[in-house]
């Protein structure tokens with residue numbers, strides 16, 4: 001039987017689903033030795049550092065990933081960054097195929113004056129901060145203001161707004177990072193306004209997330225009923241199923257009692273950010289008022305101002321580029337997942353850009369892995385593996401074989417902490 005060495009870079013959902021597809025496609029004459037490389041000390045990508053902590057059920061997908069990790073022929077090398085610790089060409093030379101599953105971690109910019117002011121943040125920084133991502137633990141989030149504005153009309157904007165508008169005690173039972181809990185507990189923010197550039201019918205929120213909002217115990221959720229009725233009239237009977245469910249969920253919000261609570265989360269539509277103003281920090285945001293004409297969203301030329309001390313933009317992500325991998329339009333340049341003319345493939349958000357839920361990455365990775373297997377040569381290269389590049393090279397890595405019980409407990413507790421890392425390094429100094 002020929003065993004092909006496959007490197008998967010990135011331990012998020014797309015990387016694990018690619019590994020699972022390889023395991024599922026093992027045959028009597030073809031098997032795969034999988035080495036997954038992750039820049040962080042812990043796996044699971046955005047399942048750990050993106051998905052909101054008050055949605056713990058979604059995070060249980062990590063059990064699927066644990067199964068992949070323990071299915072055999074799988075090693076995870078944590079704390080190893082492609083492009084910094086290891087060169088792309090070195091992986092390309094050693095492995096029969098390299099799968100880039102590094103996601104999209106950079107927040108898209110609003111591109112407006114004042115965006116760089118203190119108090120103006122990207123969701124790409126704020127979200128990993130409350131989820132305990134080690135790169136963001138020192139982020140300063142000013143919560144000493146009454147009003148925060150969130151720009152965007154997708155689930156990330158909704159997560160961000162909910163995290164700011166929740167009564168912090170509702171997060172006590174979650175795995176929100178301690179440093180974030182401490183800040184949120186002393187937050188003066190009582191009003192969070194989510195501003196969407198287009199109408200309710202264009203919003204990318206999803207209905208299950210919208211349906212949860214009226215259940216919030218301590219937060220009034222406000223949407224202007226007239227706005228939803230106008231959107232319903234515009235879309236008529238022709239609306240797609242998703243749009244209809246979203247509008248129904250928003251209509252339900254308009255019919256729910258929205259008073260008497262201490263905190264408020266309000267959705268406003270047809271507002272485009274033009275400028276963030278303030279002396280030393282964000283003090284107000286100027287928004288252009290849009291309208292819909294002949295089915296097109298157009299600027300009316302009028303503006304409105306919201307006084308606020310925190311502005312968070314959640315308008316999408318793009319990939320951070322890695323030396324030796326071609327990028328175009330914020331993602332790996334690829335055709336159906338193939339980086340043409342190489343043994344490199346892309347999956348997940350690195351391949352498609354920042355769209356799709358966790359499950360979307362499964363079918364997508366499986367399709368790419370089928371192409372990868374078609375492209376494999378008759379015989380494996382057998383030119384070594386990542387251990388040639390990191391063992392003895394002063395790289396502060398650690399490695400988990402799937403069967404390590406310590407790996408499982410590490411995952412169960414979701415701990416980032418350095419002390420555990422050191423313990424692991426002492427226990428498993430190398431991983432040949």
Ligand SMILES: Cc1cc2nc3c(=O)[nH]c(=O)nc-3n(C[C@H](O)[C@H](O)[C@H](O)COP(=O)(O)OP(=O)(O)OC[C@H]3O[C@@H](n4cnc5c(N)ncnc54)[C@H](O)[C@@H]3O)c2cc1C
Pocket residue numbers: 009010011012013014015037038039040043044045046047050051052055058080081082083101102103104127156159322347348349350355356357358359361
């Ligand atoms: C804020 C937010 C909330 C979300 N909430 C939900 C939700 O509730 N439900 C849902 O179904 N979907 C949700 N999603 C979408 C879901 O998280 C994505 O579909 C999924 O995580 C994409 O998987 P990925 O593997 O492509 O990328 P990622 O999850 O980003 O994983 C990429 C991995 O690659 C690693 N990496 C990056 N660069 C390197 C490098 N150079 N070397 C080595 N490793 C590297 C990263 O550290 C990371 O672990 C959410 C997304 C966001 C942003």
